[in-house]
Amino acid sequence: MLEETLPLATVTVLAVLEQAYFSLQVINARRKFSVSAPATSGPPEFERVFRAQTNCSEYFPIFISVLWTAGVFFSPGLSSVCGLLYLYGRFRYFHGYSESSQGRLAPLYFSAHVLWALIGLSSLGIVLSFFRFYLDFQLGSALNLF
Amino acid sequence: MLEETLPLATVTVLAVLEQAYFSLQVINARRKFSVSAPATSGPPEFERVFRAQTNCSEYFPIFISVLWTAGVFFSPGLSSVCGLLYLYGRFRYFHGYSESSQGRLAPLYFSAHVLWALIGLSSLGIVLSFFRFYLDFQLGSALNLF
Amino acid sequence: MLEETLPLATVTVLAVLEQAYFSLQVINARRKFSVSAPATSGPPEFERVFRAQTNCSEYFPIFISVLWTAGVFFSPGLSSVCGLLYLYGRFRYFHGYSESSQGRLAPLYFSAHVLWALIGLSSLGIVLSFFRFYLDFQLGSALNLF
16 A cells, blocks of 8 residues: 555655745745845746745645545556646746746646646546445445345 | 545545636636736735635645544544535635625634534544554553463 | 554644644734735734745645655654654744744744755655565565575
């Protein structure tokens, strides 16, 4: 069981490292554009970096939840591959958004599609597990008749 | 073990779908009130929708953490029922807040009470598990005397 | 397995309680400085409390992810001790930031170091688990030769 979740744990640590990287970019942008905490507004260049990081942070727990649900109830391998694609999409989103508001859109749609794929795999895994559990129960009851 | 967590996984996926729904409402509000990213301030109608979504996002990982702790250490069924009530409360909170600041309060208190119930169930489950573990150990030591 | 994760579940519930405490402080600050929702800007005293809570919320899911990865794949005891240190650092960060922007820095660096320690333990645990899994497999294949 634990071995099967190793790829999921690996993707989780990579996701944390990516968030740490985004946080460092915000610290750099605060210095570069002289926006001292607690302020979060400033030149659009700063605000785009700040909002890119906030958006990635907001989606982090959603991503981790469906990564593990899809991984445990459907397939750890397929879920981890989707996880890596998601992290790649978020990396491109962050740098696209840092350059222009328009630049965030293509990688944002890509990340959203990967997230929907993970939601789909999670749902499929849950439905299949319900059926398996229910059929085992039915089979067990049927066998008890003999 | 895995079968017992199926209701928790189901509530988790429903919570993710609810967050996706809230995000789409923010995208609609951005269009309706012409507030382009990265801006997050605008007319109060927009700011209420934006803050409602931010607040739900902020509580999402806290909710998922206590949902699973209460579910694994106390009762997956009771925890999942609380989870569904929480998601219902958050749905009413989002739409109440979208209409007026006052409208967010009743469902916010409701969600907070459900969250406290989940924190209570988690704590109870952890304390009971500690006792069970400690008593098993004690019993084991006592049996070794014979 | 479940007993081993009890300290991690305990730290998780404590982390949730700490977030609840921070949220109550923001509600108090909203009253004290007359900043009604949905507004999030106001006097610097309010903005510091608000940003302190937002920053802690943002790091909450990252912290929970590495707490459990380090706990399950390396050591639940060591990971829980790091977890308690992190929560202590965040408590000091919140109160330091509430007083002055400068006051947030020392406890922020402390929390960041503890988080990096948890990322290190997670990575080490994952690498060791990969090797153990691979070596068991290798040993299994070698034994099949006899």
